[in-house]
Each structure stands twice: as structure tokens, then as C-alpha cells.
Amino acid sequence: MNDRTIPGAALGVGDPPAERRQRLLAGRESRTAWLLMVPALLVMALVALYPLGQVMVLSFTDARFATQAVERSYVGLDNYRQLLSVTLRELPPVIDPETGRQELRNGVPRFESWVRILPREPLRYTEAYEFSLFGKRWVLGATSPAFVRAFVDTVVFTVWSVGLEAVLGMIIALVLSIEFVGRGLLRTLMLLPWAVVTVVAAKIWEWMLQPTRIGFFNTLLYDLGLADGNIAFFQTEALQLPTMIAMDVWKTTPFMALLFLAGLAMIPRELYEAAEIDGASSVRSFFSITLPLMAPTIAVALIFRTLDALRVFDVFQVVLGGQRYSLASYTQALLIDQRAVGLSSAASVLIFLLILVFALAYMRVLKVDTR
């Protein structure tokens, strides 16, 4: 009966009743399982896979929203070229023809304007960044400087906010891992920043950070004698990103702290007791026990938050509007404000690829249990 070459064996015809029953059941189980998966798979196909395919196709077209339909023709990699083309050029000094030395304007040495330096054909480059390095003046030109800046800003935002959240989250988690009166309440209150609507939080912060002493922070800093009460948090370029980071840190540090708290709860107490008996200081136990044992939790939390921060949209869109973009808010602006469907789709694909790298890392760390 074990001879598998018997015709009909695959159908269970030649098997003993028990084995046949088993196989029949397995078949039914498999069928039921797939039937149960249908609604979820259907939804995912409709809202994720099909639109993603659409976006990929659109990214190779010059589609724009016309009055009714979407008109398009294929343009190959043009959209990607448009978004990603960058060039680094040196800006030569402006030489005064009379003295033969570099011209000064108000005591500042003058350099050529990027308009004369950056190429115009076949694609027109404009200035994304200008900076001095090795005693020379450089310009980074791009065909979509706003996209390049959005990319840089998003990366800077992500690194700072995730880093600060991890450090602050760890401090809060360590404080909350100690028993004290009111700990339960504080733990509950920690959920509020996470729960509050991001747009609402952004509006509250925008109101607190008003550029005059109408705002809370300008009033407070003035009263403490730390500032003149007229700090324009959102209008000053150098303060825009730090403000965005501060808002994000406030909203997501509690989440980080909760993850760490869950991780801390799983470290056996005996380890700390043993360390104490051996005379280790609490700082020493933190670095020798807590941190190594928390490494997996920290890794997961960092990747998870990085994934989140890279697609930041709400705060940038609400507070900075068209002044300054994150990758996501620039992509949305391309689609809705500029109606450039093709270009926006190419930006979407680029974000997708960026996130994919981190998502794969996350799945690596998490190791799925599929028994």
C-alpha cells in the first residue's frame, strides 16, 4: 500500500480509511483556510497591489490631471531623471578687473551666481544647496531642488527624531520601571500624546510657538529672560526642522517608552540582584545588563520608528505647508497642487523603495514564526 505509483493513490483511493480521512480533512482545512483569506486578500489587492501597480505604470508617463480623464504618454525614465539629477559645481570667485583680486561686497567675498554655472541643457538645473568647503564655494544643483531638499530634510528629521525618542524613551521607561505612587496614572497619561490626532497636536504646537508673545513659548522664554519674545519658529529656516523634530518627539516618545518598558519587564530581576551583590553600580548594571538584553527590543523599536519617520506627512503639511517639504508632503503636493501625476508617482516609487530596505531589515530582525 505504500507503493505511490498505484494510479489513484494521489486521490486517496488506495489508502487505508484512516489515512484517507486525514487527507480529506487536510484538503478541507486548506480549502476553508483559503476561503477565509479571501476577504483580506481581496481588500489588499484593491487598496494596495493594484494601486501600487498603477503608480509604477504612471511613473513612466507624463500623466497630468486634465479636466476629466487622465491624459498620458510614456516617457520612459524621464520622471526619475527629473527627480534625481544632481550636479556639484564649484562657484568661481568674482575677480575685480582693476585689482585682479576677489571682489568684496560689504566685506564678504563674492562668488559667481549659480545661474551662470549650472547647466541648462538638456535639463535645467537650479540651486538646491550652496556651501563652502575646503576654502572653496560649491553649489549643488538639481533638476528638482525641492525634491532633493525634501529628501535631505526627511533624512535629517528621521535621524534626529528617532535618536532623541530612543534616548528620552529609555529615560522615561527607566523611571517608570520603578514602583512609585501614581505610576499607573502616569503610564496611562503617556498614551495621550500617542492617541491625540497628529493634526490637532500640530495645531496646538503651532499655536504655542507663535512668533510673538501671543504664543506660550515666546512668553515663557521672555519671562525667563532667555529670549526677546519674538522668535519666529516656523519662519526662520534654521528653526524649522528642529521645531518639526520637537513636535514629533513629543508625540512618539511615549510610544517608544512603552516598548522599552515592555522589554525591561522581561529582564529577570535576579540579574540585577546578583550585580548588586557583586558591587556593581546602577550605571554599570545599565550598560552591562539592561542595554545588552534590551538590544533586540531597541533594534525593533528603532527600525519601526524609522519606517514611520521616513513617511512623515502631517506635521510638515499642516505647519509648514508649501514652505518646506518632507518626502511624503512633496509627493502629495506634486499630485494635488501641481497635478503632476506622473512625477508624483515616480516620487512614490522612490519612497516605496526606500521604505522597502528598512522593512526587509525589520523582517530580518523579527524572524517570522510560520509553523
Place this chain on the structure above:
Amino acid sequence: MSPRQRVRLLRRGVFWLLVVLILVYLMLPFYWAVASALKTEAELIQTPASYWPQAPSLVNFQAVLSNLTFVRGIFNSSVVATAVTMMSLLAGAFAGYALGQLRFRGKTPSMYMILAMTMFPQVAVLAGLYAVIRLLGMPSLLSVTLSYLLFTLPFTVWVLQAFFRGLPQTLLQAAQVDGATMMQSFWKVLLPLTVPALVTTGLLAFVKAWNEYLFALTFTAIDREARTVPVAIALFTGQSAYQQPFGEIMAGAVIVTVPLVVLVFAFQRRIVAGLTAGAVKE
């Protein structure tokens, strides 16, 4: 006081200072929102700002509650968030049961796909979804609801399958011995046991749907009637076009936040369980 005692006292002091700092840090924006909502227009534009309302009034709340866009936004958000929660729980429980308790070919790839989906960036499908919606001529509210399943459903499936996995296989077998079909054992035996997980994932789905902004803003761009609360608040304009009516916005912020505060206090444990699910390896 011995030096040892002094050190201990100092440690306690630093500790409580930290606790107070954390509390202030977390709560300050909420305090400022409530305080500002209670201030009058005149007090709001006065410099320097007063740290607490001098003459508390409910004018801002009255104004925002008689603002049609805001009230409609609350209604829209409630409908959308409830529908999203129900749909993702239903589809999620089915798929979670299949992945967590049943054996079938193609399970491992399905698991990886679902996990990958939980990290799917919304912005990646923006233009595609927008095109689909315009093509089908779908009502905005329905399209917003369906689009939210993109981020609620994979997460729901993921948490629920982990929960179903934790239930003993013997339950299913016992039910089958008693002659129950697979669906009967699902509805009658397993689902009642998953109620805690359903509450957890339902809450998270609801909060996420209530908070969502990118899709809502994009898909209601041409349909003002369908705006949800976040969009209504972000685009809030008062009587004067020159200045943002922050008093009313703060009142709106308070109104929108109250239900969330209630949820948080009622379901603190369940929410924390959901947030940390999967992130901490057990």
C-alpha cells in the same frame, strides 16, 4: 543626617523631579489647548499671553460647534472610523484564524506578505488610489473608508493570527470530534476567546482611522462635504480670512481629543498590549 542618608534623599529628590518633568512635558500642550479654548478673543491676541484664562468663557466652543464643516467632520470621522474598524475586524478575524490555527499550502508567503503590508507606506499608492477612485466615481467617504483598510487590516490580521496561534489546537480538534464544522468551531468556540484581542486591535484601528490625514486630505480635495475632522481642523478658517482663529481651533482640538482621552482611560491595558504586540519578542 549621615552622608548615606543624604545621598538617598538626594536620589529621591532627583527621581521625583524627573517624574514631575515627564508629567509636565507630556501634559503641557493639552493644558495650553484647554486654557486657550477658554480664553476670549481679546485675551487670545494680547501680549504677553496669560498663563491661565483670566475670564473663562465658552464662546469658542459655541463657535466651533456651530461651524458646519467641523460638525460634519465629526460625523464623517465617526462613520469612517467605525466602518473601518468593523471591516478590518471581520476580515482580520477570518484571515487571523486561517493563519493562526489552520494548515494550508502557501501559508508562509501569506504571512510574509501580511507582515510586509503592515509597513506599507501610504504615500506609495497615493496617485494610483486617487486614479482608481476618480475612475470608479466612488463617493469620497466610501473611498476614504476603503483606503484606510490599507493600514488597519494588515496590522489587525497580524495581531489576531498571533493570538489565534496562542489558543490550544486541542480546542479545534475537540470541536471537530463533537462534529462541528470548521466555521462552527470558529464562531462558537474560538471567536469568543479572542474578544480581548478583538478589542485591542479594534481600538487601534479606530484610533488610526480617526487620526488619518494624508488620504483624507487627498481624496476629499474636490469634495468638501466628505472632509473628516483632521482635514476640517487643518483647513479651519474663521470669520476673518487674515488670521487663523486659534481660539476656535483649540476648542475644536479639545472636543476631538475628549473621546480619545475616554478611550485611553477605559482601555489603557488593552491599548498598551496592542502597541507592544510584535515589537517585543517573548
